[in-house]
Amino acid sequence: MSIQNEEIIIIGAGITGLHLAQCLKLRHQGCLILEKSKGLGGRVATRRIDDLGLDHGAAFLDSVIATQLNPEVCKKGFFFHGGMNSLAKELGKNLNVSKSQKVQKISQSGLGWSLQTEDGASFFCKKLILTAPLPQALELLSQNSLSPASLELGIKYSKAIIYLAILNDIPADAVSSNFENHEFLLMRERHLHPRGLVVQLSQDFSEKYFEKTDEEILSLIAPVIAQSPFAEATVEKFELKKWRYSRPLSTYSSPYIEIHPGLFLCGDAFGSPFTSAEALAQVL
Numbered sequence: 001m002s003i004q005n006e007e008i009i010i011i012g013a014g015i016t017g018l019h020l021a022q023c024l025k026l027r028h029q030g031c032l033i034l035e036k037s038k039g040l041g042g043r044v045a046t047r048r049i050d051d052l053g054l055d056h057g058a059a060f061l062d063s064v065i066a067t068q069l070n071p072e073v074c075k076k077g078f079f080f081h082g083g084m085n086s087l088a089k090e091l092g093k094n095l096n097v098s099k100s101q102k103v104q105k106i107s108q109s110g111l112g113w114s115l116q117t118e119d120g121a122s123f124f125c126k127k128l129i130l131t132a133p134l135p136q137a138l139e140l141l142s143q144n145s146l147s148p149a150s151l152e153l154g155i156k157y158s159k160a161i162i163y164l165a166i167l168n169d170i171p172a173d174a175v176s177s178n179f180e181n182h183e184f185l186l187m188r189e190r191h192l193h194p195r196g197l198v199v200q201l202s203q204d205f206s207e208k209y210f211e212k213t214d215e216e217i218l219s220l221i222a223p224v225i226a227q228s229p230f231a232e233a234t235v236e237k238f239e240l241k242k243w244r245y246s247r248p249l250s251t252y253s254s255p256y257i258e259i260h261p262g263l264f265l266c267g268d269a270f271g272s273p274f275t276s277a278e279a280l281a282q283v284l
Contacts, residue, residue: 003122006032008284009115011103011140012131014042016266016273018091020129023281025095032125033095034117036102041088042132043243049166052193053083055185056162056241081191106144112262127262127284131277133157133245134269141259148259155269160246161206163199163221167233170195179228181205197230206246214240255279 008024010017013035024031045057080086105116112126130137134155141147176185182205187196201221209217217240225231248269255276256266266276
């Protein structure tokens with residue numbers, strides 16, 4: 001089986017991985033991004049229902065990220081035309097990204113790193129960067145006996161439960177609002193689905209009920225909706241989304257860490273994804 005050789009490989013086409021690749025490109029350094037899913041952006045996500053968008057990664061887009069591409073501002077924060085994942089599409093322009101490539105095996109090989117994906121593809125690189133949420137990155141390293149032994153990397157993440165709905169009979173004067181610490185975001189304010197509502201359940205709710213079944217969670221969401229400003233609207237369609245690693249509750253003191261020679265960790269556990277990527281690009 002052939003092995004694809006690269007100077008630098010980035011695991012993860014989230015905001016950190018994409019921005020890091022763009023920084024390297026500006027420095028005339030090539031790289032390959034391996035992304036396990038079929039799309040770009042990671043937790044910055046837009047779901048399409050009836051070919052119209054609903055941003056369900058809104059909890060993960062802070063002002064530091066948002067201001068990079070001059071988004072518009074609505075009552076409840078920042079948004080991008082075409083949906084939140086338009087940010088990832090913009091960052092991903094003209095980059096070498098291989099999608100649906102879930103890395104399973106990592107091993108040190110000579111002066112670099114050998115990788116194998118779930119479907120059997122093999123890669124070699126001199127420098128390897130993991131940009132996934134830190135618990136996921138550490139799990140992959142642990143599976144390959146590469147866990148950092150001397151560093152305290154116990155960064156915890158909040159969980160998030162997101163309810164997406166297409167509503168009928170939304171009051172004409174309805175606006176996005178906060179109700180009992182749950183965020184109700186109207187997608188028409190973001191120039192997306194005109195009848196779309198995204199409910200970001202509170203952190204307490206998400207932490208408490210995250211492990212319950214979808215059916216149990218939906219039964220708990222129903223009374224929240226019934227008491228909200230959208231109680232009179234009828235639900236035409238709905239979906240439930242769960243993010244195990246929504247936001248880091250604290251961050252590491254450095255913008256990145258080299259845990260083995262040529263093997264780096266960076267991303268939102270190390271501060272802003274943009275700051276982390278830019279700092280690492282300086283040393284690669």
